[in-house]
Amino acid sequence: MNDAKTRALEAYISAFNDKPDHIIRAPGRVNIIGEHTDYNDGFVLPCAIDKDTVVAIGRHEDSLIEAISCDYENQDIFSINKDINESPKLWANYVRGVAKYLQLDGYALPPSRISIAGDVPLGSGLSSSAALEMAVGRALIEQSGQKIDPTDLAMIGQKAENQFVGCSCGIMDQLISAKAQAGHAMLIDCRSLLCSPISIPKDAAILIVNSGITHSNSDGAYNERRLQCEKAALHYKVKALRDIDEAQLKAGKTGLDDVSYKRARHVVTENARTVNAAVALQDNDLYTLGQLMRQSHASMRDDFEITIPEIDQLADIMNAAIAQYCDNQGGARMTGGGFGGCVIAIAPNDTMESIIDSIHDKYRKTANQKIEILISTASAGVNYV
Ligand code: ADP
Ligand code: MG
Numbered sequence: 001m002n003d004a005k006t007r008a009l010e011a012y013i014s015a016f017n018d019k020p021d022h023i024i025r026a027p028g029r030v031n032i033i034g035e036h037t038d039y040n041d042g043f044v045l046p047c048a049i050d051k052d053t054v055v056a057i058g059r060h061e062d063s064l065i066e067a068i069s070c071d072y073e074n075q076d077i078f079s080i081n082k083d084i085n086e087s088p089k090l091w092a093n094y095v096r097g098v099a100k101y102l103q104l105d106g107y108a109l110p111p112s113r114i115s116i117a118g119d120v121p122l123g124s125g126l127s128s129s130a131a132l133e134m135a136v137g138r139a140l141i142e143q144s145g146q147k148i149d150p151t152d153l154a155m156i157g158q159k160a161e162n163q164f165v166g167c168s169c170g171i172m173d174q175l176i177s178a179k180a181q182a183g184h185a186m187l188i189d190c191r192s193l194l195c196s197p198i199s200i201p202k203d204a205a206i207l208i209v210n211s212g213i214t215h216s217n218s219d220g221a222y223n224e225r226r227l228q229c230e231k232a233a234l235h236y237k238v239k240a241l242r243d244i245d246e247a248q249l250k251a252g253k254t255g256l257d258d259v260s261y262k263r264a265r266h267v268v269t270e271n272a273r274t275v276n277a278a279v280a281l282q283d284n285d286l287y288t289l290g291q292l293m294r295q296s297h298a299s300m301r302d303d304f305e306i307t308i309p310e311i312d313q314l315a316d317i318m319n320a321a322i323a324q325y326c327d328n329q330g331g332a333r334m335t336g337g338g339f340g341g342c343v344i345a346i347a348p349n350d351t352m353e354s355i356i357d358s359i360h361d362k363y364r365k366t367a368n369q370k371i372e373i374l375i376s377t378a379s380a381g382v383n384y385v
Pocket of ligand 1: 091
């Protein structure tokens with residue numbers, strides 16, 4: 001049995017002396033390609049990983065939601081008849097926020113008891129937060145016997161995170177955690193929110209290496225990149241950089257400063273790479289996918305300037321191993337906002353060990369951070385465990 005499920009179930013029984021009515025899981029995610037394209041109305045290609053947040057839910061006699069967290073050894077309780085306000089406990093605000101926005105969107109909140117346990121690494125860029133939101137939201141919906149469209153659930157999760165927890169994030173994390181299909185990545189059009197499942201070759205695996213490095217100024221750098229992209233869109237007289245291709249980018253360059261031009265070039269080429277990567281995946285063409293991933297990394301390093309030397313080194317080691325052990329059938333790149341975080345590789349299953357050995361042999365950290373390595377398949381979106 002799924003470990004998080006066991007923990008959530010056992011905690012529910014021992015805390016509430018009863019059995020839950022429903023047990024729901026929702027996955028974390030990793031972005032295969034499409035970085036800093038979301039706020040430019042572009043494309044992203046995430047995939048749900050096989051690490052979940054699990055929520056067990058059952059009824060409550062009073063008009064309350066009582067939640068316990070196995071991972072924080074903590075509990076929270078709030079009334080469903082009054083305005084839902086913030087808790088001093090961060091984890092509890094994801095629960096409260098989802099409850100609040102479900103209610104505001106017209107869904108009835110069931111009086112309920114909830115236990116939560118997860119095995120998505122916390123705060124590692126694999127979106128344990130969206131997994132928690134989707135699992136809690138769906139559990140509340142099941143408990144009250146209602147139905148919800150997964151896109152609506154995703155938007156409620158995003159509102160909870162943006163407006164209640166106070167963390168600005170796009171819609172990608174919630175959409176993939178809500179709508180993923182097993183064995184598939186998802187091409188998401190961040191303008192229309194259209195989601196297209198893209199099959200991942202059966203013999204391929206996903207390797208995620210968390211560098212353990214987080215940059216203190218990443219928020220400032222993120223905001224700066226967003227402004228540069230807006231400036232470039234204004235220069236090209238388009239709503240967002242999604243609206244131009246590489247030819248238009250080059251043709252209209254005059255008058256735009258060099259830095260903004262480089263930022264725009266990353267976004268425009270990354271959008272094209274993301275769409276092409278979806279086609280390559282669908283065609284089982286790991287070689288082309290790998291080329292696109294390497295180009296994406298180079299573009300993040302040289303044009304968008306969001307990588308750091310440790311991350312470049314990790315990506316280089318992984319790409320060199322993919323060249324050596326499987327003839328470039330796959331590739332590696334930094335994933336996430338930048339300045340640290342994770343590097344992802346997609347390559348044939350049977351070369352994973354060699355890639356990992358290479359990392360252990362060659363990666364020299366300048367800092368003391370411990371790397372974490374995870375191999376995953378593409379899992380399904382929120383559902384019963
Ligand atoms: P990431 O989404 O990359 O993992 P975030 O900082 O966005 O990082 O979200 C992590 C936060 O989400 C945690 O600090 C915690 O408040 C909440 N959270 C995630 N998973 C759980 C869980 N299993 N139990 C309780 N809270 C969780
Ligand atoms: Mg998060």
